[in-house]
Amino acid sequence: MRRKLRMGMVGGGRDAFIGAVHRIAAFMDGEIEMVCGALSSNIEKARQSGEDLHLSPERIYGSYEEMVTREKELPADQRMDFVSIVTPNHLHFGPAKMAMENGFHVVLDKPATFTLEEAKTLKKVIEDTGALFCLTHTYTGYPMVKEARQVIASGKLGNIRKIYVEYPQGWLTNFREGSNYKQAAWRTDPKRSGISGCMGDIGTHAFNMAEYVSGHSVIAMCADMNIVVPGRLLDDDGSVLLKFNNGVSGFLFATQVAAGEENNIKIRVYGDKAGLEWKQEDANSLLLKWLEEPTQILRAGNPYLSSYSRAGTRTPAGHPEGYLEAFANIYRNFAYTLGAKLEGKRPEPEWTDFPGIEEGIRGMAFIENVVRSAASEMKWQPFEV
């Protein structure tokens, strides 16, 4: 009997947002079961949350340290295979490091860590332990984002020239930190989020999208960051001029004060033969804009797509898949790759298409660079990692 992979979770108790998303993503394809959790630092809440999730009482732990230690003591055919870490940013590094050093693989919510330095250390831990590591930059899990990357890699757009990426949200239009709103509270708190709010939370997604889709790397930037809402402690808005390698230029904007916007991350890339456009609000479509021919609408689930895109859908064309399936694609690819690793097999190339520590390091570098650039009076700052 082939077995499911066994997952433990750090964070993600009652009321958490992203923990629930991770679980749906993990469960959807029937390849992963949740066997234990350190779901909250509040022991009573941890217990209730574990019960909600049908965990055995003895595998509901009070801390990640306890979880890692106790799971390690279990027989190999019972203990968890990997840890999914869904805590606020300041609590990423500790459990990730400890888990890997004790033989567990790791799925980690983004941004990778609290500081760039931590991310670099994690890379070393990964190299030393041989653990499989996955960073959940959700948006590159969409099948049509994968297709966008393949289209560009194939040269169909010609030489790339312009990259525009944007991520408007409106949920921080008002000051909500004072209210009983957990998401607003920690994401705007420098002690838990780090040196950036908006840029760290969603700017990193936009940055990752730009580099993943285009295959180009940012080499310099010029940032304008703002605290728009009085009293807020971290940026809630920013716009950044970008230079990429090969003479490509572009920009990135991310804001959380665009009233009425939901979550519409969007990317446009233009080459000398064609352009492409993808946005989350129409996630199952990818526009290919040809210079002298009609624009094409590529649609998820069709046979004419690349294997990377086709591997990312569960239903035929015309059955819309969304954010949760994009997230599940990351878990499924991680699970398939881990399964192959555990069986000593070579994973299919499509399975390895999930973000890892390199994306984590570049994301943390983005945060540090964008904050430095915003503080500078000079226009261009080289991108340093």
Place this chain on the structure above:
Amino acid sequence: MRRKLRMGMVGGGRDAFIGAVHRIAAFMDGEIEMVCGALSSNIEKARQSGEDLHLSPERIYGSYEEMVTREKELPADQRMDFVSIVTPNHLHFGPAKMAMENGFHVVLDKPATFTLEEAKTLKKVIEDTGALFCLTHTYTGYPMVKEARQVIASGKLGNIRKIYVEYPQGWLTNFREGSNYKQAAWRTDPKRSGISGCMGDIGTHAFNMAEYVSGHSVIAMCADMNIVVPGRLLDDDGSVLLKFNNGVSGFLFATQVAAGEENNIKIRVYGDKAGLEWKQEDANSLLLKWLEEPTQILRAGNPYLSSYSRAGTRTPAGHPEGYLEAFANIYRNFAYTLGAKLEGKRPEPEWTDFPGIEEGIRGMAFIENVVRSAASEMKWQPFEV
């Protein structure tokens, strides 16, 4: 420890389309585990399919009869709670009846049965056994379809006047029955599908959508049905003029030969104060078209929606959910309702918002009425159940 509900599955082996969808829908929310299956009449395929799904070898059965019989013999804390039946139409009635008569609850793919008569018999079995029964008309599981129903029920559109529903697909544009294409083969085969192809397969979805959203019932129809592709044995196309109660009129069209269309079921309803529009290609939006005010775009996941709609999303506004989540809403509502039933509690009203045997009987009646109307030279045929 709260437990997950235990599911067995009839049909849905390797290569099946809808079985895999049922499983994703069942697993997504972590409330249901699959414990057994009679996945194929081919015993070797059944075995392999069960292995794919991580089933214990002893609970991979060769037939539904065997499954029902053997599961019934298991201890109460191990045996399955309900059966999910995902076979072609001619194999719905048998397992559903036997399962309920042996104390199991049932989730059944649509259309309910092979004939209207069978559906009526099932209703009697349900009444006699007290089993909980669910019919998976996926599209009414979308949160914005639920919102559409609530908007109309609340009177916001005023008195309803017109109902237009359409369901264009293109996948049967060519004759594919002769090829090794399992979906095309059984859905166009009168021995397995019944007296109608297109109208039974997707016309029933459109019909269910029209009655669910509008709260009105069809009372007469005038149908034009066609076999467009030469050699095909069942209709692949149809258009139907409709009369509903309260003087409402409308139409329904469903076709599987609209080349280039994917799966874009769409409904429009107009009252004397406003109209509404929903289509699967933009499933997270519902348009409210006011007579003298700007059209509004209601979006899934927002606090301004009804409780029925809000109960159908897993993420905040702006995180698109799709077909699989709509399907999962049916499973989740079924699971919550069944859980309440098993604990002797009263389910929340939102949980009971899933299709049952009444929808099944009306769907089968639709098929029989539409076939009779299409064969008639007279214009209007009363809708008979």
Place this chain on the structure above:
Amino acid sequence: MRRKLRMGMVGGGRDAFIGAVHRIAAFMDGEIEMVCGALSSNIEKARQSGEDLHLSPERIYGSYEEMVTREKELPADQRMDFVSIVTPNHLHFGPAKMAMENGFHVVLDKPATFTLEEAKTLKKVIEDTGALFCLTHTYTGYPMVKEARQVIASGKLGNIRKIYVEYPQGWLTNFREGSNYKQAAWRTDPKRSGISGCMGDIGTHAFNMAEYVSGHSVIAMCADMNIVVPGRLLDDDGSVLLKFNNGVSGFLFATQVAAGEENNIKIRVYGDKAGLEWKQEDANSLLLKWLEEPTQILRAGNPYLSSYSRAGTRTPAGHPEGYLEAFANIYRNFAYTLGAKLEGKRPEPEWTDFPGIEEGIRGMAFIENVVRSAASEMKWQPFEV
């Protein structure tokens, strides 16, 4: 000096809707000047309206009879070349016939006449007088509608199978006839509109669109017509199942009680290789939906379009043109063809792409057939002209 063509107008005084549209359409391209008018049966209103339009007082006439008689007496280099008739339906036949019999060409608003019989008589007058005659079915003036026709004529869709056309409006949702609303008053009045309201007013546009784009002819129909708003004297809603030649089927619906809808005429045609879709709300785009390749968005003004479409735009791609330009295309084509005729030259084929008396006769036949079908208890009625 090349001269502009000289236009006289019958109807279209202050407060009229369609007269103003005709004038904008005629003036836009600088090829037509308005020299006279019989703008209202109310002499004072006629005078004021003429003044608004910068007409010379002596060429503001009290009736079309006076206008035709007096203009005929003017020197050839001063008198009008053609009459534009923009009165309600019951006042189409008289001025059109008299104008042509006195040597003037005619542009006539649709539907052609009050009865089918009148339209047939007009055809005879045209043949006898050699007058150039144009019927303003606006929507076939759109460049992307012309492209749709050319795409189908070229065989790109393969064998045509399905034609769906719809025309929803909401402006007659309430009873407005009693109010001081001129448009509502005459269009719902059998004495001025004829035997049909909605079907005569907009159903004829949808019918013309279906036949123009597809190149197919309706041969049978099954109609459901309704007076939805109590007290109204003519139909405000209708749905029609259609049979075309070559085994093509389809439907048409037109309604004026779809609350919140503006004027979104839409057509979809499917062949065995591809489908197409055009709607007025996105008038500069034409979707080509391929069976196994990505959908294409053809956009007005691009070099890849047919000469018929390119002749219908005034600006490069990306400068949206709309309803008035579509209308102007009819006037411009009429003017170019008339100019060629007056100079004894052969017009370019693209110029002759405007509706004439054949479309007028089929439109009137549509009205008579749809009314007869709606009154029948039998399903199919052959289309009789």
Place this chain on the structure above:
Amino acid sequence: MRRKLRMGMVGGGRDAFIGAVHRIAAFMDGEIEMVCGALSSNIEKARQSGEDLHLSPERIYGSYEEMVTREKELPADQRMDFVSIVTPNHLHFGPAKMAMENGFHVVLDKPATFTLEEAKTLKKVIEDTGALFCLTHTYTGYPMVKEARQVIASGKLGNIRKIYVEYPQGWLTNFREGSNYKQAAWRTDPKRSGISGCMGDIGTHAFNMAEYVSGHSVIAMCADMNIVVPGRLLDDDGSVLLKFNNGVSGFLFATQVAAGEENNIKIRVYGDKAGLEWKQEDANSLLLKWLEEPTQILRAGNPYLSSYSRAGTRTPAGHPEGYLEAFANIYRNFAYTLGAKLEGKRPEPEWTDFPGIEEGIRGMAFIENVVRSAASEMKWQPFEV
């Protein structure tokens, strides 16, 4: 008899793009007639072009100097009222100045002049002569752009915070200057266009849009300008971070090398209560995005719009109007205002809603500032006029 206003034109001979657009815009509403022209510096081309336009041979002039001189000698009831100047940028100042100094009013294509200095001089000429002056920034002529301005002015969005404006085109993706392509030739030629290509041509439109709609003024900028296509002499691409008064920030991008893009200028503005979005590709709609209520789609031609917007449509809602009508709105407002001026009356406020010399000066200042900023190593440059 009320008379039409008499227009002369400088530039706009055969093959010119924008001259033909000006004429359609001027003619559409029947308030303006063209009586003379200096259509080309090539005398034979000027003659042929004048003939195309039905001008009297004696009023086809060889130069603007001749036109102004000769027209001035004509009787007051024959000579032109105003000059429309549609030449390349380096030929704006001369004819505008001379026309006004000789008693003629002026409509001028954008950008106002070749240099900021010239624009300031023109302002003085306007003040000294009392001439009516109009600058054709087309895009603010759209009714839904006018509505956007009114919505913001009314305070519905609350305090403005972010302004994003973009203008992507793709027509200069390749080097086309060497070909026989007149538009590409002059717009990329520093001798005729001035110190900027893309920013002068379309960046100025985007800048004008941002200030017109938001009611805010740019006070500082940080620009990245590029010559993307090798061999080109002027910028074909640029992105600009912006600071506006009242602490508002935003950005503007304009590019002519976005392959596959047509002409989709778009603006988004966000306040603390709501945001709005308008784009030319859906020009008849304006999105109002509320913080906690459903997004509204405001549509042109509806009674719920402001008087400024309603004055900009010619047809009821649902009859799409486009670029040419937006352009015609500028001409019509100019003509109504000029008509009132000539009759000594006060124009309606809606009529005076067209761009003038202030917009011209700010546009030229934008060009000079953006070029200066792009050349600087410092981030922020104050906006100087």
